[in-house]
Amino acid sequence: MSQGQNISRRDFIKISSIFLAGSTALSAGAAQAFSGADSAAGDEGSKVVYSFCEHCFWRCGIAAHVRDGKVYKITGSDHHPLSQGKLCPRGTGGTGLLYDPDRLAHPLIRETKDGRQFYRKATWDEAITLVAEKLYGIKEQYGPGALAMLHHGYGVSFFKNMFSQIGVNKYAKPSYDLCCGPARQATVLTYGYPSDTPEGFDMKNSKYMVFFGTHFGENMHNTAVQEISEGIRNGAKIVVFDPRFSTLAGKAEHWLPIKPATDIAMMQGLMHVLISENLYDKTFVEAHTVGFDELWNSVKEMTPEKVSEITDIPADDIRTVAREYAFHAPAAFVHTGRRTNWYGDALQRIRAIHILNALVGNFKMPGGVVAFQKFPLVQPPPAHEHPAYEKEVHSKYPFFPDDEPSNTIASHEIVQQAISGEIKGLLIYGVNLPETMTLGRDKAIEAMKKAEFVVAVDVLPSEVTGYADVVLPECTYLERYDDLDNGRAFRTPFVALRQPAVPPMFDSKPGNQIAKMITEKWGIHGAFPPSVEKGLDKKLKLVGSSLAEIRKKGVLVMPETDLYRKPGEALNLKTPSGKIELASARLEAGGFDAVPRYTPHPEPPSGFYRMLTGRKPMLTFGRTANNRFLGDLATAKENEVWVNNHIAEKHSLENGEYVHLKNQEGVVSEFPVKVKVTQRIRTDAVYMVHGFGHTSAKLTWAHKRGASHNQLISKTEIDPAMGAVGFQNNFVTFIKEA
Amino acid sequence: MSNKKNYGMVIDTRVCVGCSACVYACKQENSVPEGYCRDWVVQESGGEYPKLTMENRSERCQHCDNAPCVTYCPTRASHYDENGTVQINRSLCTGCKACMAACPYDARYVHPEGFVDKCSLCRHRIEQGLETACVSICPTGSLNLVDFNNMNEKTRALLRGKLVYRQKEHAGTEPSLHWISASNKPGA
Numbered sequence: 001m002s003q004g005q006n007i008s009r010r011d012f013i014k015i016s017s018i019f020l021a022g023s024t025a026l027s028a029g030a031a032q033a034f035s036g037a038d039s040a041a042g043d044e045g046s047k048v049v050y051s052f053c054e055h056c057f058w059r060c061g062i063a064a065h066v067r068d069g070k071v072y073k074i075t076g077s078d079h080h081p082l083s084q085g086k087l088c089p090r091g092t093g094g095t096g097l098l099y100d101p102d103r104l105a106h107p108l109i110r111e112t113k114d115g116r117q118f119y120r121k122a123t124w125d126e127a128i129t130l131v132a133e134k135l136y137g138i139k140e141q142y143g144p145g146a147l148a149m150l151h152h153g154y155g156v157s158f159f160k161n162m163f164s165q166i167g168v169n170k171y172a173k174p175s176y177d178l179c180c181g182p183a184r185q186a187t188v189l190t191y192g193y194p195s196d197t198p199e200g201f202d203m204k205n206s207k208y209m210v211f212f213g214t215h216f217g218e219n220m221h222n223t224a225v226q227e228i229s230e231g232i233r234n235g236a237k238i239v240v241f242d243p244r245f246s247t248l249a250g251k252a253e254h255w256l257p258i259k260p261a262t263d264i265a266m267m268q269g270l271m272h273v274l275i276s277e278n279l280y281d282k283t284f285v286e287a288h289t290v291g292f293d294e295l296w297n298s299v300k301e302m303t304p305e306k307v308s309e310i311t312d313i314p315a316d317d318i319r320t321v322a323r324e325y326a327f328h329a330p331a332a333f334v335h336t337g338r339r340t341n342w343y344g345d346a347l348q349r350i351r352a353i354h355i356l357n358a359l360v361g362n363f364k365m366p367g368g369v370v371a372f373q374k375f376p377l378v379q380p381p382p383a384h385e386h387p388a389y390e391k392e393v394h395s396k397y398p399f400f401p402d403d404e405p406s407n408t409i410a411s412h413e414i415v416q417q418a419i420s421g422e423i424k425g426l427l428i429y430g431v432n433l434p435e436t437m438t439l440g441r442d443k444a445i446e447a448m449k450k451a452e453f454v455v456a457v458d459v460l461p462s463e464v465t466g467y468a469d470v471v472l473p474e475c476t477y478l479e480r481y482d483d484l485d486n487g488r489a490f491r492t493p494f495v496a497l498r499q500p501a502v503p504p505m506f507d508s509k510p511g512n513q514i515a516k517m518i519t520e521k522w523g524i525h526g527a528f529p530p531s532v533e534k535g536l537d538k539k540l541k542l543v544g545s546s547l548a549e550i551r552k553k554g555v556l557v558m559p560e561t562d563l564y565r566k567p568g569e570a571l572n573l574k575t576p577s578g579k580i581e582l583a584s585a586r587l588e589a590g591g592f593d594a595v596p597r598y599t600p601h602p603e604p605p606s607g608f609y610r611m612l613t614g615r616k617p618m619l620t621f622g623r624t625a626n627n628r629f630l631g632d633l634a635t636a637k638e639n640e641v642w643v644n645n646h647i648a649e650k651h652s653l654e655n656g657e658y659v660h661l662k663n664q665e666g667v668v669s670e671f672p673v674k675v676k677v678t679q680r681i682r683t684d685a686v687y688m689v690h691g692f693g694h695t696s697a698k699l700t701w702a703h704k705r706g707a708s709h710n711q712l713i714s715k716t717e718i719d720p721a722m723g724a725v726g727f728q729n730n731f732v733t734f735i736k737e738a
Numbered sequence: 739m740s741n742k743k744n745y746g747m748v749i750d751t752r753v754c755v756g757c758s759a760c761v762y763a764c765k766q767e768n769s770v771p772e773g774y775c776r777d778w779v780v781q782e783s784g785g786e787y788p789k790l791t792m793e794n795r796s797e798r799c800q801h802c803d804n805a806p807c808v809t810y811c812p813t814r815a816s817h818y819d820e821n822g823t824v825q826i827n828r829s830l831c832t833g834c835k836a837c838m839a840a841c842p843y844d845a846r847y848v849h850p851e852g853f854v855d856k857c858s859l860c861r862h863r864i865e866q867g868l869e870t871a872c873v874s875i876c877p878t879g880s881l882n883l884v885d886f887n888n889m890n891e892k893t894r895a896l897l898r899g900k901l902v903y904r905q906k907e908h909a910g911t912e913p914s915l916h917w918i919s920a921s922n923k924p925g926a
Contacts, residue, residue: 073766075875086877092762217755222877229753229878233896235925247755250783250792253924257788617757632765632772633758635779679787 011117012445012466013110014697045069049501050077050554052485054154054477055090055097056620057175058082058197059485060222061554062091064478064501071095071478071501076222079553081492082198088220089618089630096629097459097476098502102700104461104473105506119471124509124517131470132521134453136166138425144168144389146424148414151406153430154498155474155511157483158528159457160406162515163427165524169389170423174411174431174438176404177725179339182346185399185722186336189347189584190354191363192574194401196372196489201333202563203227206367208328210239210321212263212353214337217247220617221338223490237328239321241266241313243612244642244687245680254321257682259312260610260728261343265598267334267352269307270322271299274359277319279326281361288571289358291583291595298595310598312682329360331367341724343601344717347399351584352596358580364565372489373561378542397723398590410723411438412716418447425453429511430474432462432622435694437727440713457514460626461698473508480510481532484539493558495543497536497550592721601729608664608731609647610685613709621691625702639706640676642687643734648677651734660735661688661707665714670695672737673707686732740887744822745859746801746914747873747883748893748902752922754880756781756794760872767860767871774847776857777872793920796872796881799824799845799857800905800913807837807846815854821864822886822914828853842909859883886914 046067052059061080065073074094076087083091107127108119122130138146148170149159160171176184180197187195203209204227216224232238232251240249241258249255258266274280275296285292304315311318325332334356340346362368393402394409401407415438417423426448433444448454448467456468465471474480478501486495504510516528529535537547545556565571575581588594604610615621618636630636641661643653653659658672671693681687692706717726756779764770764777777798785791801823807816808824815830816837831853838846838854849855860870864883868874873881884893901919 075763075871076877085874087759087763087875088877089757089759089762092759092766092875095766217757220755220757220759220877225755225757225877226879229880232753232924233750233879237924245783245790245792247781247792247794250790250794250920251752251755255788255790617755618762628772629765630762633761633775633778635758678783679785679790680783 082223093630096627108471110469128517149427150431151429158512158515162519172411181724182340183336186350202370204230208332210334243682261601262311265310268299268302272302273322280359284361289580290577294583330362330365342728344726347721348596370563373493374489375486375493375495377486399722415447429457434463475504475508479504496555604731612687626699639689639692640674644683661732663712664731669707744887750918751920753878754794760796763871763875800915803912806840810836810840823859
């Protein structure tokens with residue numbers, strides 16, 4: 001990818017350390033906070049503040065323990081249904097973010113002097129005035145479609161409200177395209193409702209749980225891990241299809257090291273056995289599904305023998321899993337997983353999972369597929385009618401969601417439109433774009449360089465801030481209010497509060513104030529409540545509570561809902577047929593396969609290995625990369641590249657040595673990565689955790705730790721139906737250190 | 739029901755995923771300095787591809803009933819307390835490391851301030867009727883604080899019919915950590 005001078009309207013600027021938080025005074029403060037003390041209870045000036053976490057999308061309830069104005073410990077909230085008093089390692093690590101000496105401390109404005117670009121420290125008024133002028137100017141000159149927002153994080157609602165005031169409606173959450181999007185839309189197409197977080201599986205009551213390449217246990221989704229553990233204690237069996245012996249595979253009755261990129265073939269093979277051996281739930285399928293004949297026609301030829309050739313899994317093992325699965329049904333399920341898009345066919349892959357569930361009649365049955373409910377928060381009546389543009393979708397993909405107001409276009413479409421010049425202004429909220437695998441690093445940088453104006457709202461000087469015209473330092477989630485969270489569906493529907501445990505440090509501000517200041521600079525008043533507290537209180541009054549009440553426990557919880565269907569109960573699904581759609585007429589009408597079909601994907605060139613990725617339980621990619629508290633454990637300090645022992649021998653690699661990686665297009669990793677020689681991965685793939693190898697020297701902890709997975713993505717596959725990004729057709733080989 | 743307490747742990751490795759929440763919770767609770775920890779996670783895998791096995795364990799001081807660290811401590815800094823746990827009196831500790839040489843579990847480290855430190859089984863929390871920091875945070879419920887003099891039915895049920903072991907029993911240390919093996923079959 002060319003990054004020639006002609007497009008370098010904006011050079012990367014290394015933010016000078018004098019604008020960052022890392023003064024001696026702060027470092028001392030941080031050390032003090034880490035050192036804590038022996039006991040919280042009864043201490044003078046100590047308190048517990050209930051809020052919710054921002055270290056991943058799960059948004060667990062936390063209890064922030066504060067003493068002498070410092071957060072010294074974070075534990076799981078006893079009151080929050082997703083935590084139930086428990087917390088994952090990342091949740092404890094809020095202190096590492098809050099007291100990160102590298103934090104952005106002041107607004108920064110890009111300037112050019114004598115041909116040299118640099119940032120200068122600005123006042124909030126200067127920075128807000130510039131941002132307001134530039135964004136408004138672009139909107140006036142080119143129309144609202146020339147502005148877009150890439151976002152990640154719960155504070156975004158305020159910026160959405162801000163943009164909505166001037167008709168801007170192009171919003172993308174890269175995580176949607178990479179992670180949950182295909183599952184959401186596959187669920188809409190099959191069941192007529194979107195999938196949720198936590199995913200709708202009755203895990204703790206299940207007897208047989210089948211997973212395809214999803215890494216619970218390494219993905220520390222607190223509630224899911226709690227429920228899987230309860231399932232295991234209750235005697236559930238686990239089956240894992242994964243090219244890598246993951247932690248979850250370590251819990252499995254059967255680990256089936258499937259050849260990567262052949263999942264759909266395996267799912268078709270399982271369907272074949274269920275149908276040909278009459279193991280499926282005939283009564284349920286006849287009463288509640290459509291498209292069975294079409295489905296059978298599509299899997300008739302997919303015998304276990306044929307599927308075995310494609311997937312590298314013995315035919316007998318395929319039969320065993322299908323038979324055991326049917327035996328334990330309906331208290332059995334195949335899980336849709338998380339980060340579902342690998343090869344651009346994710347929508348169909350997740351549809352195949354849903355079909356496997358429907359065939360055994362586990363819908364709304366104990367231990368099967370369930371639909372958790374959300375807390376019905378009443379929205380206050382709008383000051384004015386919502387204009388039509390707020391309902392517009394800008395994505396060109398036919399099955400992109402049309403009911404997700406914070407996601408109206410795919411993130412890679414924003415990147416492409418910035419490169420093509422259609423988008424002139426970008427607001428980037430909490431997304432470290434160069435290290436976010438939306439179209440790879442080079443395209444991300446090209447997009448930011450081409451845009452006329454880029455404003456980044458962030459907590460840390462991550463790579464993205466170096467490409468912005470204005471950097472606005474937001475305070476962390478432990479220092480602010482955000483909107484109420486009723487976006488998580490669970491057994492006991494709930495609404496949670498984010499509230500500050502301590503006031504904002506340095507010259508940082510909460511997103512709710514930043515968005516309001518920009519909006520008011522446009523001369524628009526009344527778009528935001530007089531204070532964020534008043535706005536929250538007003539919303540809570542509508543459900544008979546108040547800010548004062550919810551602050552005590554951080555959450556309002558409803559009684560447990562009934563998740564299971566009664567005998568003879570009609571499903572009344574919101575699909576076109578009103579039933580579970582094994583074959584989808586909507587997909588067919590859009591020019592896609594009505595039933596999922598396996599298609600082969602590219603194979604690694606000789607001497608190259610498919611690059612698979614995942615995470616470490618104590619880290620969430622960019623969110624935690626610079627977190628010294630979490631990084632303190634030996635297992636957290638860097639990523640490794642997992643190499644099969646036979647492959648290591650072939651390339652003369654020793655366990656623990658450092659190599660550079662080179663991908664199929666010749667891209668070589670900037671930094672070396674440690675080799676982990678293991679039997680725990682197939683011979684045709686390697687594995688490395690995403691979120692390492694940071695190039696920004698201002699991330700003084702993360703800089704040069706491990707190698708960047710994102711840098712080695714040169715090729716992406718877009719799901720033609722719903723626009724998600726797959727990136728596992730990248731292959732790497734090893735360059736030994738000289 | 740015995741009035742004398744004898745605290746230890748039952749650790750269910752069938753569910754442990756090695757996430758290390760226990761380690762971070764301990765570091766915050768007990769002000770463990772950067773670069774050190776009182777508990778740690780071991781991930782052990784074995785077998786031959788594709789029949790691999792795995793056990794994840796959250797390890798710490800074993801609070802032995804016959805603790806070599808207590809026997810070999812020349813200043814009586816290491817001692818048994820009334821709860822059946824092994825504690826260190828910092829003011830008596832000279833940092834001589836005799837205990838570290840004696841401990842078969844490598845459970846101790848020298849604190850930068852000069853004394854030897856290790857897991858206290860959150861004695862300060864137990865005294866307040868709370869569970870240890872690691873037990874209370876553990877998302878999988880792998881960690882269980884148990885008074886072995888007064889075992890409840892929940893703990894008995896957890897142990898019943900399972901392969902349970904203690905580490906280095908041959909050393910005669912009578913460790914108070916009991917491990918439910920990951921090799922137990924589902925429904926054992």
